[in-house]
Amino acid sequence: xDTSPPEPKLSALYQELILxxxxxxxxxxxLEHPTYAVSLNNPLCGDEIDLQLLVEDAVIRDVRFxxxxxxxxxASASMMTHxxxxxxxxxALTLAGRMSAMMQGDDAAAKDKxxxxxxxxxxxxxxxxxxxxxxxxxxxxTDAFKSRA
Amino acid sequence: xxxxxxxxxxFPLLQGQEHGHRLVYLxxxxxxxxxQAVLDAILDYYRxxxxxxxxxxxxxxxxxxxxxxxxxxxxxxxLNAWAPEGVVFTRGTTEAINLVAGAYGRANLxxxxxxxxxxxxxxSNLVPWQILCQExxxxxxxxxxxxxxxxxxxxxxQALERQPKIVAFPYVSNSLGTVxxxxxxxxLAHAVGAVVVVDGAQSTPHLxxxxxxxxxxxxxxxxxxxxxxxxxxxxxxxxxxxEVMPPxxxxxxxxxxxxxxxxxxxxxxxxFEAGTPNVEGAVGLAAAIDYLERIGLDAIAEHEQxxxxxxxxxxxxIDGVVVYGPRGHRAGVVxxxxxxxxxHDIATILDQDGICIRAGHHCTQPLMxxxxxxxxxxxxxxxxxxxxxxxxxxxxLVKAGALFGYVPA
Numbered sequence: 001x002d003t004s005p006p007e008p009k010l011s012a013l014y015q016e017l018i019l020x021x022x023x024x025x026x027x028x029x030x031l032e033h034p035t036y037a038v039s040l041n042n043p044l045c046g047d048e049i050d051l052q053l054l055v056e057d058a059v060i061r062d063v064r065f066x067x068x069x070x071x072x073x074x075a076s077a078s079m080m081t082h083x084x085x086x087x088x089x090x091x092a093l094t095l096a097g098r099m100s101a102m103m104q105g106d107d108a109a110a111k112d113k114x115x116x117x118x119x120x121x122x123x124x125x126x127x128x129x130x131x132x133x134x135x136x137x138x139x140x141x142t143d144a145f146k147s148r149a
Numbered sequence: 150x151x152x153x154x155x156x157x158x159x160f161p162l163l164q165g166q167e168h169g170h171r172l173v174y175l176x177x178x179x180x181x182x183x184x185q186a187v188l189d190a191i192l193d194y195y196r197x198x199x200x201x202x203x204x205x206x207x208x209x210x211x212x213x214x215x216x217x218x219x220x221x222x223x224x225x226x227x228l229n230a231w232a233p234e235g236v237v238f239t240r241g242t243t244e245a246i247n248l249v250a251g252a253y254g255r256a257n258l259x260x261x262x263x264x265x266x267x268x269x270x271x272x273s274n275l276v277p278w279q280i281l282c283q284e285x286x287x288x289x290x291x292x293x294x295x296x297x298x299x300x301x302x303x304x305x306x307q308a309l310e311r312q313p314k315i316v317a318f319p320y321v322s323n324s325l326g327t328v329x330x331x332x333x334x335x336x337l338a339h340a341v342g343a344v345v346v347v348d349g350a351q352s353t354p355h356l357x358x359x360x361x362x363x364x365x366x367x368x369x370x371x372x373x374x375x376x377x378x379x380x381x382x383x384x385x386x387x388x389x390x391x392e393v394m395p396p397x398x399x400x401x402x403x404x405x406x407x408x409x410x411x412x413x414x415x416x417x418x419x420x421f422e423a424g425t426p427n428v429e430g431a432v433g434l435a436a437a438i439d440y441l442e443r444i445g446l447d448a449i450a451e452h453e454q455x456x457x458x459x460x461x462x463x464x465x466x467i468d469g470v471v472v473y474g475p476r477g478h479r480a481g482v483v484x485x486x487x488x489x490x491x492x493h494d495i496a497t498i499l500d501q502d503g504i505c506i507r508a509g510h511h512c513t514q515p516l517m518x519x520x521x522x523x524x525x526x527x528x529x530x531x532x533x534x535x536x537x538x539x540x541x542x543x544x545x546l547v548k549a550g551a552l553f554g555y556v557p558a
Contacts, residue, residue, distance in 0.1 A: 009501065010497075010498055010501055010552060011552070013497070014494070014498075014552055014553065019553060019554060023489070044509065045493060045508070045509045045510070045524065046509055046510040046514070046517065046523050046524050047493075047523070048523070068523040069491065069493075069523065070491035070492075070493035070494050071490075071491055071494050071553075072493075072494070127497060129497075130493070130497060133493065
């Protein structure tokens with residue numbers, strides 16, 4: 001059995017906070033009367049997410065998700081839903097933009113406190129094929145608002 | 150077993166490193182690496198022989214045509230095809246199956262007819278039939294698999310009671326490694342009058358295939374999965390079937406005479422090879438076949454089965470690992486999951502150790518649903534892999550579990 005410590009790059013990718021959100025996802029489930037609902041999947045890898053939002057007066061009052069996928073996509077969804085509550089729709093879309101910038105390696109975005117726990121996902125930017133995992137729930141979010149725009 | 154280290158020396162790409170580790174390439178069901186002999190054949194073709202085939206009257210064009218047709222004869226001999234003209238060069242298995250669905254299927258399937266496929270078929274041996282059945286108002290009947298990942302023979306028998314026009318199945322499953330009893334399935338399907346299409350993408354590279362002994366009607370294979378270039382492949386068919394089939398693609402080379410409003414068509418196989426063909430692909434594929442036959446397909450099959458057996462034994466020792474597919478009658482494909490560590494995460498972690506495996510649904514979504522998983526990790530072996538690679542896989546997998554803090558229940 002290999003007892004050598006994991007590679008530093010990998011431990012940056014798989015931080016405890018990410019694994020915690022993966023194993024104990026926040027806001028997992030469905031809403032009774034969502035105002036927005038969208039399903040999105042990644043046909044390449046089969047990761048999937050159903051995102052539901054309850055929006056009143058352009059403010060996200062509640063948000064839930066159901067999904068199957070890797071630690072990165074599921075942690076991103078959990079962190080995202082946690083962050084979105086009581087945010088306005090424009091604020092949510094701004095956060096989606098910051099998240100996207102962070103995935104493109106934008107250092108300022110990676111330090112933006114507005115992204116909360118999601119900053120733990122900054123390391124994903126170094127793994128190009130995994131960026132789509134981190135962005136899956138965010139793409140579902142922007143699709144949801146597009147669908148009712 | 151094959152001297153894998155000696156084989157590896159023939160593959161320039163396998164000399165490289167990945168993230169500072171020896172490259173351990175275990176994604177051979179997706180595509181294989183190319184030996185120097187294949188690279189040389191392609192380069193040599195362009196350096197000495199390149200011209201358009203079946204057209205020019207000059208010496209170079211004649212030599213290019215000879216090289217292309219010699220490659221066809223090489224493929225025919227390799228698979229014991231009925232005749233060289235029963236070998237149609239295609240871009241690969243996918244195009245070969247689409248050709249059968251689009252030409253044979255379109256001409257022969259009627260409303261209310263049935264096409265039979267299996268739950269372990271790759272999307273490329275499923276979606277073309279879905280499209281055809283939707284167009285014709287025909288029924289698509291999917292045969293179930295057993296719990297250990299074999300075709301359910303009693304369900305296969307029930308499906309045949311519908312007297313299907315076409316029966317399609319994979320010789321070897323790309324997700325599970327199951328080697329299906331192809332000759333038996335073909336005999337049963339013929340007994341009810343069906344035409345049989347065998348997806349040979351995963352069998353052709355790994356075991357000795359004799360299409361006449363199998364007695365299938367159509368056999369599809371890909372060059373890139375058997376050391377040949379990407380974009381090379383073939384449909385091998387009974388010539389009598391090809392003779393009466395309408396063409397698939399229209400264009401140059403496939404015609405005999407062209408009038409303002411109609412055309413007559415070339416003889417087989419040229420009727421199905423519209424446009425300038427992939428001559429470099431055919432030449433490279435012939436060189437790959439030479440390489441494979443030098444080692445011997447039986448030796449390759451035995452080598453891979455030994456590696457798969459070792460991998461299944463080794464991985465099964467790791468708490469939380471579930472290996473899918475049958476224990477016997479299998480090729481060198483090992484699909485597995487590891488506790489709640491997602492296959493994508495496993496693949497990313499293994500990559501850091503220089504180990505290439507596939508994670509995902511392997512283009513078999515109906516199968517994944519039946520296994521009740523969204524994805525699996527898959528290691529697939531070839532002649533250049535050895536027991537050291539199996540050990541590297543297992544060691545890195547344990548590391549992935551540790552990194553995830555995975556504790557078996």
